[in-house]
Amino acid sequence: MNKSLMIFFSLPLLCMSAWADPALTVKKAARPAAANLKVKTSLVPTFEVYQKKVVKGKTEVYKVKNIPLLDLGEEREVQAATLSPLRLPAAAEVKEQEVRRHPPVQALNFAVTPYTLTVENPKQITSAEAFAKIPDVKILNPVAAPVTQEPQVTLVKMDELKPNDYKLLQALIFLEIQKNYELAMGLFAELMDDPEHRIEALYNYAQTAKGMGLNSEFREYMIQVAKETKNKDWQQRATEALVKNITVLQHSDIAMIDPLVSKYELDVTKNDDYQLTRAKYYSEVGQLGLVEDALIYISETSPRYPDALMLSSLLSYRQGKVDEAIINLERLMQITEANKTSQIRSVGALTLARMQFQKSQYKDAFQSYLKVDKSNPLWLQAMIESAWTQILGEDYEGAAGNMFSLHTDFFKNAFAPESYVVRTVGYLNLCQYGDGAEVLNDMRQKYSPWKKKLEAYNSTHKDPLNYYDTVKSWIKNSDLKEVDGLPRSFIVELARHPGYMSVQKQINTYEDEISRFNRIALNLINMERDLLKKQNAASKELADAKTKIGKNSPSEGAVQAIQTAEKKLLSYRIQYHIANKARTSIKNIRAQGLARIDKEKDVLRKAAAKTLQTRFTEMYASLNKVLDQNDVLQYELYSGAGEHLRYQMAGGDVNTKERAELKVQKEKSLNWKFKGEIWEDEVGHYRSSLKNVCPQESNVAGLSEQ
Structure with a gap:
């Protein structure tokens, strides 16, 4: 490598080394640039390098003479290794195999029969006439291409919930989810004054009243919704609610409800109560x-079928179909056999017996009278009427025996003067004149003083409400033997009349409703007290949760405990506010409801009083009639006794003719031998042991027929 290349490579390395070590710096200042700059033959400028060094607390700058070279390490060397010889598996031994040759395949010869059949003429599928009969299909009208438009999105103002909307929502939650009727009633009572929410508030208030057992309040406000609203949806909903709860309404309400049922085509065919x-x-x-x-629409499987049979029988009777009426009542007796104490069975039995008596079916009538339950107020009247049936059926022993059972101490508080007449007539037909005279004497001693008391009461009590007050006074203290001059037994029979009892039952229902209304205010007061206690407990819980945190950073559990306590406290405060406000709002509507109930009670009280006065007049007239008949019966007894004595003195024989007896089964029939005790379940089954001693009809006074 030549020098120029070495200089070229050393300069970058030098620069990299300078930047890599923070202790190396290139001194640029304090010296002239020309003195520090060196240019080599390669024309690459080179600068001197300086480095700082701390010596005894002082920083010194010195020139770096030996610039360290970049250590790149040695290059990896690759060395070839000697290969071992290739080891191949040993060759497998090849065994010789004998070549087997298959026998040659023989060629198959197929006998091909030449095709000699002639082709038939083509089958004609259709004809030109058929094509002519094909109807023309009209060309469809061209379908226009769909026209599309860009959607025109416009913003609409959203109706925000108002305070009364929230109040209505809260009331519905109390009513439908929590079943907290007191709080719901208070909120609905407030919303009745809001014209926008009035109808809905009236409807839901009526439903709330029904849930609390305030049936007359439900009836009042639900009918008000049906009459007042012009909104068909709310009117239909009110009609459906009235139909569903028809049992708490009055019969006269049908006049208003039935047209609405037809208007909205409601299906009431399966509503048997309606x-x-x-x-x-x-x-x-x-x-x-x-x-x-x-x-x-009332089927035989319906629980209301017995009532339907009773009404159907009365309908047939009013139309003159007596036989059809009797058939319906006999069917009523069959299906109520398992419930012999039911009111509808006793009323049906008495009605059936009277119809049979009217058709002179005395034997059947007598058996029907016995089906009246002994606990029913109609039983005493049924026993007297059954005795008359026995009289007309010539069963005088049975009539006398059954009436004698009503004259024992067991029935000493019963008002039954007519029973003495029946018993006397029975003895008269048995020619037992002495016993008949004794019965008349007992009747005179018992009921003659009553006549004077009834006359005095009738003359001093002209207002019908006086009769109601008398019965009311006796009901409050039933141990009294006499009230306002009337004997206890007379008052008992006066108050047992179904006409009075049905009205009084409705009055008692109103009394129960008043108690429920008063209980609402008491429940709200107790609710407020309970919520105050819960508020105090929640406040204490919140304070304890905050105290546990202190100055330390709160944990997740501590924060959650504080939030839970705050939610409880807020909830209890809101509920307390609603309960307090509900008590105030219910106060006014409660006063209106109680005033309405008092008016309706007053109407019912007058109706009950009028019924009692009419009943008093009937009983007073009946007693007078019985006492007036006393003289007639006494004359018949004395006259008959004289004739009987003359007949016996003439040597006449006693009548031995057997008569048909109207009595129960032989194993249930008892001869009357009174020893101071009777059994209630056997009343109506007794017979007198006295025999018929009347003269023979064909031989009067000992003379033969001429």
């Missing part, structure tokens, strides 16, 4: 065709 309510309403107003139309 159809039954329709049938009852149209029966009350005399639209018998619509009654039949409603009952036809």
Whole structure:
């Protein structure tokens, strides 16, 4: 390598060495540039190199004389190695094999039969006439090319939720998700004053009232929605809610609901409660065709089928179809055999017996009377009527025995003056005149004083509400033997009338609703107290969480504990605010509801009082009639006794003719031998042990027929 090339390569290396070592510096200042610059023969400028060095705390600059060369290391050497000889596997031994030759393949000879068949004429598939009959297909109208437009996107202002919108959303959450009816009711009550949310608030308030058992409140506001709104959607929803909860409505509401059902074409064919309510309403107003139309949808598998049978029977009877009415009632007895204590069975049995009595089917009527349950208020009346059936069926022993059972101490508080008449008539037909006279004497002693008390009460109590107050006073203290001059047994029978009991049941329902309304305010007060306690607990929890942090950097768990406590505290504060506000808003609507209930109760109270007054008049007239008949029966007894004595003195024989007896099965029939005790489940099955001692019909007074 020549000198020029060495100089050329050494200069970059020199520069690289200078930049690589921070201790090496090129001194540029403090000296003239011409003195430091050296130009070699290769025309490459060269500068002197200086280096700083610290000696005893002082920095000294000295010239570097020997510039270190760049050590690139030695070049890697490659040396060839001696190859070992190639080792190939040994050649396999080749064995000789015998070549086997296959026998030669024989050629196959095929006998080819020459094709001699002639080709048939082509088969004609169609004809020119067929082509002529092909209809022409009209050319389709040309389809125009679609016209496209660029989408015109316009911004629309978004309606923001207002405070009442949030309030409505919050109330719906309380109602539908949390089932917190008190808070929901308070919010809906506030929104009723907002015209924009009034209808929706009324609808949901009614649903909230239904959830709390305030049925009359539900009825009031849901009907208000159906009548007030002009929005068809809300009117339809209100109608559907009324149809669904038809059992808590009144029969008269059908007049308003039924047209709306037809208007919105609601399917009510499977709603048996609705159809039954329709049938009852149209029966009350005399639209018998619509009654039949409603009952036809109630199938035999429906729980309402017994009620439908009862109404269908009454419908047939009003149309003069007595036989068809009896068939329906007999069917009612069959399907209620498993539930003999049901109210519908007892009413159906009494109605069936009266229809059979009307058709002179005394034997069947007697058996129907026995199906009236003993716990039913109609049982006593059914027993008296069954005894009359026995009288007309000439079963005098049975009539006398059953009525005698009603005159024991077991029924001493029962008002049944007519039973004495029936028993007397039974004895009269058995020619047991002495027993008949004794029965009349017992009746006179028991009920004659009552007549004076009833006259006094009737003369001093002209207002129908007086009758209601009398019954109410006795109900509050049922141990009293007399109230306002009326005997206890008379008041009991007066209050057992179904007309009064049905109205009183509705009044009691209103009383329960008032209690529920009052309980709402109490629940809200307790809720506020509970939320205050929870607020205090959450505040303490938040303070403890902050105290644990101190001055140290909070951990993730500590931060989460603080956030949880803050959420609890905020939630409890909001709930407390809503509960407090709900109690205030419900206060006004509660006052309105209670005022409405009081008015409706007043109407019902007057109706109940009128029913009691009418019932009192009927019972008073019945007692007067029975007491007036006392003289007639007494005359018949004395007259019959005299004739009987004369007949016996003339040597007449006793009538031995057997009569058909109206009685139960032999194993259930009991001869009456009273010893101071009877069994309630056997009442109606007793028979008198007295025999018929009347003269023979064909031989009166010992004289033969002329």
